[in-house]
Each structure stands twice: as C-alpha cells, then as structure tokens.
Amino acid sequence: MTLPVFLCLVLGQGPLPPGHPDITAEDQAGQDAGAVSAQELLRRLDQMKSELKERPKTAEIEFALGNLYYDNARWPDAIDAYRQLLERAVDPIQRFLALRGRARRKPSPQMRCGESGTPAFAVLIAAAETSEARGDVEAALACYRQALLPLAVALTRQANAWYLIGNDDLAVAVHRRALELVPDNPDSLFFLGAIFFESGEGNLERLGQAKAVWTRFLAVVDAKTDPERYKIVTRDLVRVQLALDSHGHVAQEPAPEMQAMAVGPIAAPPPAPVLNGQQRRSLEQAVAEGEAALSRKRWEAARDAFARARRLDPGDLAAARGEGTALLNQGKLLEAEAALRDGLGREPTDALSLYELGEVYSRSEHYAGAAKFWLQVVEEDPKLAAKLELPAKIRRAEQLQ
Numbered sequence: 419m420t421l422p423v424f425l426c427l428v429l430g431q432g433p434l435p436p437g438h439p440d441i442t443a444e445d446q447a448g449q450d451a452g453a454v455s456a457q458e459l460l461r462r463l464d465q466m467k468s469e470l471k472e473r474p475k476t477a478e479i480e481f482a483l484g485n486l487y488y489d490n491a492r493w494p495d496a497i498d499a500y501r502q503l504l505e506r507a508v509d510p511i512q513r514f515l516a517l518r519g520r521a522r523r524k525p526s527p528q529m530r531c532g533e534s535g536t537p538a539f540a541v542l543i544a545a546a547e548t549s550e551a552r553g554d555v556e557a558a559l560a561c562y563r564q565a566l567l568p569l570a571v572a573l574t575r576q577a578n579a580w581y582l583i584g585n586d587d588l589a590v591a592v593h594r595r596a597l598e599l600v601p602d603n604p605d606s607l608f609f610l611g612a613i614f615f616e617s618g619e620g621n622l623e624r625l626g627q628a629k630a631v632w633t634r635f636l637a638v639v640d641a642k643t644d645p646e647r648y649k650i651v652t653r654d655l656v657r658v659q660l661a662l663d664s665h666g667h668v669a670q671e672p673a674p675e676m677q678a679m680a681v682g683p684i685a686a687p688p689p690a691p692v693l694n695g696q697q698r699r700s701l702e703q704a705v706a707e708g709e710a711a712l713s714r715k716r717w718e719a720a721r722d723a724f725a726r727a728r729r730l731d732p733g734d735l736a737a738a739r740g741e742g743t744a745l746l747n748q749g750k751l752l753e754a755e756a757a758l759r760d761g762l763g764r765e766p767t768d769a770l771s772l773y774e775l776g777e778v779y780s781r782s783e784h785y786a787g788a789a790k791f792w793l794q795v796v797e798e799d800p801k802l803a804a805k806l807e808l809p810a811k812i813r814r815a816e817q818l819q
C-alpha cells in the first residue's frame with residue numbers, strides 16, 4: 419500500500435467505501451500525500467493514537483500500520499498493529515487449514531480469486547466462504563490463500579519484532595504459525611533457523627532444529643533468487659554441523675577448508691598438480707589400498723589411504739570419491755560432501771560420486787537435493803541406477819520433501 423493510499427485510509431483524507439480495493443496517488447486529486455515522509459506520518463499517528471485505537475479499521479489498514487511501524491523499527495507498535503490484523507483472521511485461518519487438509523489435490527498456485535483487480539480481505543474471505551459452502555474446494559482455497567498471504571508476511575514480521583525485543587519463545591511460536599500458512603515461506607524459514615542457531619550454544623536440540631529449518635530453506639531458494647541469504651545459510655550450516663559434532667559448541671567461524679560445503683552447484687576442481695612418475699605410482703597405490711579397505715568396510719583405513727592420495731592430487735576422482743564414501747560411512751557428512759565435490763569438479767558426470775552425494779543429502783534430510791543428484795545418476799548411468807534401485811529412492815525422497 420502506497421503512502422498516499424495509507425494517508426487516505428488512516429488519516430481520513432478521502433472516502434472509505436466498503437470493500438474498496440487499493441487506490442493510487444492519481445485517485446487522490448489535489449493531495450500531495452506522496453511528499454509526506456514516514457517520520458511525519460508517524461508523528462501524526464502518534465498525535466491521534468487514542469482516536470486511532472477507537473476508529474474501525476480494515477485489514478488493509480492494520481497491515482499497512484504494522485508495516486509502517488516495522489519498517490521504522492517501532493517493534494512494540496508493529497506487534498500490536500499486526501495483532502489486531504491477526505485477531506480478525508483467526509477463524510479464516512482455521513477454516514483454511516481445515517479445508518486444505520481435506521483437499522484431494524494440491525490447488526494450482528496460479529489460480530486466483532475473482533476476475534481482476536485487488537479485492538479487499540473481507541471480500542476475499544466472503545468469496546472463500548461462498549465457494550466452500552457450495553463444495554468448490556479448489557476455488558475456496560484460492561480465495562483463502564489470496565486473502566491470507568499478507569497474514570504470512572504479518573506473522574513473519576511480528577515474530578521478528580518479538581525476537582528483536584528479546585522474546586525468543588514468542589518469536590519461534592509465531593514463525594511456526596507463519597509456516598502453517600505457507601510451509602515454504604523462505605522468510606520465516608530463514609529467520610526461524612537463525613533464532614535456533616543463535617540460541618543453540620550447548621543445545622543439541624536447537625542446533626538440530628536450525629539444521630532442519632535451514633535445510634528446508636535451501637530446498638526452496640537458490641543462489642540466484644536469494645544470493646545473500648543463500649550464502650549466509652550455506653556458510654552457517656557448516657557451523658551448525660560442526661557444533662552438532664562437537665557436543666553443541668558453536669565455533670565463531672568455519673575453518674577455511676569447510677567454506678565450500680553444505681549445498682550448491684559443483685565448484686571448480688582443485689588445480690591438477692604435475693606429478694612425477696614416483697608420485698603418480700604412490701597415488702595409485704594409495705587409491706588401491708583405499709579401495710581394498712572400502713571393500714572390507716574398514717572406513718578409517720580407507721579414509722587414511724585416500725587422504726594420502728589426495729595430498730598428492732586433491733582433485734583426483736577416484737581418491738576424492740573414495741574418501742567421500744569413507745567419510746559418509748563414518749557419519750562425517752560435511753567432510754564427505756567436500757571430498758565428493760572435489761572429484762565432481764573434475765568429472766561432473768561421475769555417476770558413483772553423484773550417487774554418494776545424493777546419500778549425503780538424504781542423510782542430512784535434504785531430500786530435494788538427494789533426488790536432484792540421483793536423477794542425474796539415472797541420466798548418466800541407467801544400469802547403475804537400476805542396480806541401486808534409484809527410482810524407488812527418488813520417489814521416497816520426493817515424498818519427504
């Protein structure tokens with residue numbers, strides 16, 4: 419909602435027709451509302467706070483008020499404005515969640531409620547109830563979803579405001595409500611994971627929750643759509659895993675060699691060194707020893723042998739894949755991923771490495787990533803995929819996303 423619209427609705431500079439959709443500055447003929455600063459608007463609102471509390475407000479006004487206060491770091495005022503919006507939406511939210519649970523198929527995200535324009539919250543809720551009464555579940559869900567989408571934003575922002583004034587528990591509870599409405603809401607996934615991480619020192623349960631939430635975040639965004647937060651989460655997931663492996667102690671920063679881990683595209687391989695004959699024979703012998711140890715499930719011995727090979731050539735495909743497999747079987751998932759990615763950087767289509775990387779993601783409960791890598795195995799080596807029963811594993815991973 420633009421500032422002119424906000425002034426019209428909140429300060430009474432124009433009519434308030436019931437169910438009127440958003441209006442633009444052009445509709446406010448003769449009013450230079452756009453020139454009013456946010457600080458001036460806040461000053462006016464503070465002057466009429468008592469009057470405003472008694473004045474009937476639409477959902478759109480409550481949402482705009484909450485956003486204005488939030489954007490200007492007025493956290494308690496933002497919490498209260500969003501509270502008023504959320505209170506009027508309690509019943510619609512419950513009906514939406516119940517109806518979504520009865521849906522026989524997932525509604526199309528493209529389906530919208532109404533012919534055109536931007537209907538008001540009350541209009542959308544009335545349309546949802548009408549569709550629900552006549553048994554048109556998909557139409558009802560489309561109307562509810564369109565009406566309640568701002569509520570997910572309001573819940574996320576209210577949760578952040580609670581966190582910023584020091585109430586972690588309420589912040590977590592409200593973020594969870596936002597994720598009930600929109601399970602893949604990247605904002606709540608990002609901030610909820612951050613709360614768990616920031617309060618996770620010595621608390622394995624909270625660190626595990628941070629890992630699960632941020633893993634879900636990385637399944638719904640990528641480095642192109644949300645580069646800054648993607649970078650933060652991929653970096654700090656390394657710290658989360660290190661903390662889980664260290665009885666809950668959160669390191670200040672990940673070790674430099676761990677920076678490329680977690681998820682994301684295959685990185686460029688380590689540069690191939692120039693080896694003399696003796697070095698090449700030593701590398702081949704170490705790989706052979708590692709493969710023999712793998713066949714006997716002697717994971718520590720296999721890792722040691724492959725590590726010797728990788729000291730000679732960090733990107734050698736057989737050595738990197740072998741060390742990744744050994745680390746995977748030791749439960750050291752981040753280190754396993756780093757090794758496998760080194761080998762795949764040099765040979766991106768190696769089916770065995772892709773399979774093992776899928777296993778790393780699956781054990782990390784990042785099922786979307788696991789399915790992605792296993793689908794590559796199916797494309798690159800159908801016989802290996804069949805032998806490993808990957809079609810069934812892919813279906814299960816997709817169900818768990």
